[in-house]
Amino acid sequence: MTPAARLAAAIDVLDAILAGAPAERALTNWGRANRFAGSGDRAAVRDHVFDALRCRGSFAALGGALTGRGLMLGLCRAEDRAPEAFFTGAGHAPAALTDAERDHLCVARPAAEDLAARDWPDWLLPQIKEDLGSDFDAVSAQMQARAPVFLRVNVAKTTRRAAQAALAAEGIEAAAHPLAETALEVTAGARKIMKSRAYETGLVELQDAASQAMLALVPLSPGARVLDYCAGGGGKALALAAAAPQARITAHDIDAARMRDIAPRAKRAGARITLAQPGKVTGTFDLVLVDAPCSGSGTWRRAPEAKWALTPARLAELTALQGEILAQAARFVAPGGRLCYMTCSLLSVENAAPIAAFRGTGWQVTRALRLTPRDGGDGFFGAVLERDGTDRELALTSLG
Incomplete structure (x- = not known):
């Protein structure tokens, strides 16, 4: 699939989600109906969909509409990619930009902190601002990004250093994280974890570093x-x-x-x-x-x-x-x-x-x-x- 075709696929999935379908079901249904899509294509479409769900408010503002198409236009704009290069109507690409969309894309984009605030539910925004206080802008910006992948080292079986070596032997790079003595942050090869020997033999488990720190x-x-x-x-x-x-x-x-x-x-x-x-x-x-x-x-x-x-x-x-x-x-x-x-x-x-x-x-x-x-x-x-x-x-x- 071309990058434009992946955007078109994400638009279809997002429209299903906005109509009430659970995200995982919408992605599964799309995958079954498009068996030609390879694993890389499915992963890319999934990433587009979840990026849009994380940034639904800001992407809709950037793209001009709370629709699958508007969210993908917003994604392009957020990532400084020219929408007209993807929204061409050629092949499996999304339909060409309308005059109204072109006009909206020419409007100056809101400030980053305003966009971040849009990615909280409106009714919750006053409460989350009060609770986060001076951290609101920084936390809001981080909540727009994909979360890191963390592993917990099973110290009953191994050490953190030995777990890193075992993972590295299978093409999974992981760095010690300061939040917890058992925490590793995966920096490369995350999709290999579930089938790795280190995971299957219980040397590591998936668990967020903050959860580990709480323990x-x-x-x-x-x-x-x-x-x-x-x-x-x-x-x-x-x-x-x-x-x-x-x-x-x-x-x-x-x-x-x-x-x-x-x-x-x-x-x-x-x-x-x-x-x-x-x-x-x-x-x-x-x-x-x-x-x-x-x-x-x-x-x-x-x-x-x-x-x-x-x-x-x-x-x-x-x-x-x-x-x-x-x-x-x-x-x-x-x-x-x-x-x-x-x-x-x-x-x-x-x-x-x-x-x-x-x-x-x-x-x-x-x-x-x-x-x-x-x-x-x-x-x-x-x-x-x-x-x-x-x-x-x-x-x-x-x-x-």
């Missing part, structure tokens, strides 16, 4: 009883198992289907994790980890479709749920134990606010950490709480 907050002693209360796919449970092989880790999720990957991942990693059925947790634990359901706003570089799907009503539902889950999880904390609350959110209403409310029930914050993409990874928040003791102000730490 450094977690106090974990040998033999500790640990409950990952909202385990999902088990990424944090696996990381804790690697950091403390003697810990007794139980994974739980209200939806058992979300945990279906834990057993094969644990086997690959050489980890021992017990799975609890939904609502069937028994006993108490030295550490209860709550990676709470949230907006995912800190990960919107990776899942940009979710950014535009979030509504005020859904955010209100999530914040109520977060408080309920904290109360539920606290029942499983043993005397002298700790409760650790985390989200992959940038919003204070999901982070400091539920913790401040929970502190009124007899808990105190001993440690807290907030990360944004300025720190290198996704946006994350974490706080460690203990029962009883003098109430203290929530002190946030930033690594930026």
